[in-house]
Amino acid sequence: MSASVKDVAEAAGVSVGTVSNVLNRPDRVAAATVARVQDAITRLGFVRNDAARQLRAGRSNSIGLVVLDARNPFFADIAQGAEERAAEHGLTILVANSDEKVDRERAHIDLFEQHRVHGVLITPVAESLPRLQRLRERGMPTVLVDRESRDGGFPSVAVDDVSGGRIAAEHLCEIGRRRIAFVGGPLSLRQVSDRFDGAQRAVAGRDDATVEFIGTDALTVDAGREAGRRILERSREARPDAVFAANDLLALGLLQALVMTGDVRVPEDMALIGYDDIDFASSAVIPLSSVRQPAALIGSTAVDLLMRIAGNPQTPNEHVVFQPELIVRASTGGPVGP
Structure with a gap:
């Protein structure tokens, strides 16, 4: 069984609150105490549960990206562009492959929602988007990638x-x-x-x-x-x-x-x-x-749109359309x- 915060506190002779401060706000703790807690963490092999911490905060530090075909290098380039831009915001990209199947796409969306990702970028399989509409209604920022929104209901980044x-x-x-x-x-x-x-x-x-x-x-x-x-x-x-x-x-x-x-x-x-x-x-x-x-630019622009929505849910939907060459x-x- 892995060590808990309580185990670290007992080993270091401090309170659980002090261990929490060392992990999250070390500037508030005396240097000697920080050293003692860190030594206990090393000896016990403690690994912090960032997933649980992020869920308590209400949103994780990841963005979900659902692509049509992960084997296609075009979508790999989109993911790379999205990943580089997300890193600038301290976020990571989780890539899921729908394989052009509606049921698999739905399962990925459900999983991302359960994990309370920061938002969802998606190249949808079908024209009808009821699952994405429910996602948006629940406060999850969602951006269409490599696909325009016909009714303007979702922000989107696409090519003509x-x-x-x-x-x-x-x-x-x-x-x-x-x-x-x-x-x-x-x-x-x-x-x-x-x-x-x-x-x-x-x-x-x-x-x-x-x-x-x-x-x-x-x-x-x-x-x-x-x-x-x-x-x-x-x-x-x-x-x-x-x-x-x-x-x-x-x-x-x-x-x-x-x-x-x-x-x-x-x-x-x-x-x-x-x-x-x-x-x-x-x-x-x-x-x-x-x-x-411009695959990488499509990915980075999609993250830009998502971050604007995350910062202000009232942001009007933007639709960026690039010209092909x-x-x-x-x-x-x-x-x-x-």
């Missing part, structure tokens, strides 16, 4: 994904591609539907260009490989001459499927562009063109280097 989809498809059209396939899914994810919408808008005024939708169940490398196999099953004449993947993981899977057969040359036969511009994009066997999102590399005929 419609614009991102548009600039990706426009780039493909500008390099002469006309049969564009958009690969991604499910469309219930706002990021996916917005990027597809942007691509459709890009070709809407072109009589000679089309965008077809090739759905996937997830936004992973494996899902990209499977989509690539489906494309390769078509005759050469029926294949798209360009593919816009909803994220870089899908694009990397597609690239693997296309290149491994030796039947398709990228970009000569089929141009390929992804989304997010994760680190792996520039180091792929054929460096991947992508639409860049087209990064052209070899997969669409650009330079081979980064």
